[in-house]
Amino acid sequence: MSVVDALDHTLNGTAFSAFGQHVIWSDIVGNLAGLAALALGWRRSVATWPVQLLSGAILVAAYASAQLGGGVGKQLLVITVAVWGWRQWHRGRQDSGDGQIAVRFATWPERAALATGAAVGTLAVGGLFTAFPSLSWNPWPDAYIFVGTLVAMVAQARGLVEFWFAWLLVDVVGVPLAFDSGLPFSGLVYLVYLGLVLWGMRAWWLQSRRFTPTALTTPAPDGATA
Template sequence: MEFFTWLNTPVFELLGKPVPWSDFLGNICALATVYLALRRLIWSWPVQILGSVLLFSASVSAHLGGNASRQVVIIAAAIWGWTTWRRSQQEKGEIRVRWATWPERIGLIAALVLGTLGFGYVLAVGGWSWNPYPDAYIFIGSLVAMYAQGRAIVEFWFVWLAVDLVGIPLAVMGGLVFSGAVYFVFLVMVIVGMVDWARRSRQTIASPTSGAATLDGREDPPGA
């Protein structure tokens, strides 16, 4: 109990708002996760799990029920993604990034819209969030993005971008000012990742037997 109490004690103040250790360390892990995903490193998944544990504690203390629930499901989704990438590494030694098909895109959008409406209603009825639908949007958007990431689909960066645009004001209004500031950094990293994965996807289409993006960030030489 003392450890969890310490996690939610302030480490510093930002714009007059206290920033607890859980929010600070959790967002450091979140930044590291995005960087590792950009480099296509499998370590992005365990780092994401650690960050989610820390951010769960921060969200509970800020009465963001949707965001807290999001962290629990993100841990489960990260375990799935970690397993998927490890299997690909063992079987193929690489992860080929690609653009989604139109049916996949429609499925991602439908899951985002319907999931947000459904979960937002649950949060509103249960009184588990002070701003239920934006809270639900971030929760569902994170799951959709992680599913797309696990499938190595370029569109996962677009979903993260949409989540960040809502996450910035929601985090600030909820008192998690540091989280809001980190979301700005996410925006830059997401755009960089979007461009990089899109470029690699085109390379894979042009030369499907060479130059595929690998899990450790290197490219296989032709004929490998």
């Protein structure tokens, strides 16, 4: 057995069984890393991005084992956007060096662009998954989560409070889909995500009052830089 095969066997091996479903290691470790990344995002720490990248890499194995092509694609997208977001936050963190970044509410044009991108993207990806059933056995919910995750991460990378609202909408579909797809640990983690999202939304909402709408491109009142 090669190193790659051994790693795949370990990641997709059963950690334990509950309620008639097998919980695999990649599902557990990947989602715990995802929770850590979300918590770091709430703290506005640049470390959220490398942890998110690690989570995405591990969850690729979990979704592949469940034959969820959309989930695999979503995690590959997470990895790509995490690299970009890492660079954005590294450039935009505050002068204090605490690894945090100014946050703000999106402008109406930005909100319109995010909403339009989400709608068009979901239609396009859903159509792709429908045309090629091998990519996903549940095309439209899978497409919704795929695109919703992209929208959320783009908003997060730009320091927009709307990032939390986007994650909330993803969770509404993600919880039942994960349980129905044989990934119960992912479903439970999505429920924990919901609590963190509400907590993080409040924190960013309050924090946004400290910065101007152009906080990511001009110095903030307390000296933070874009």
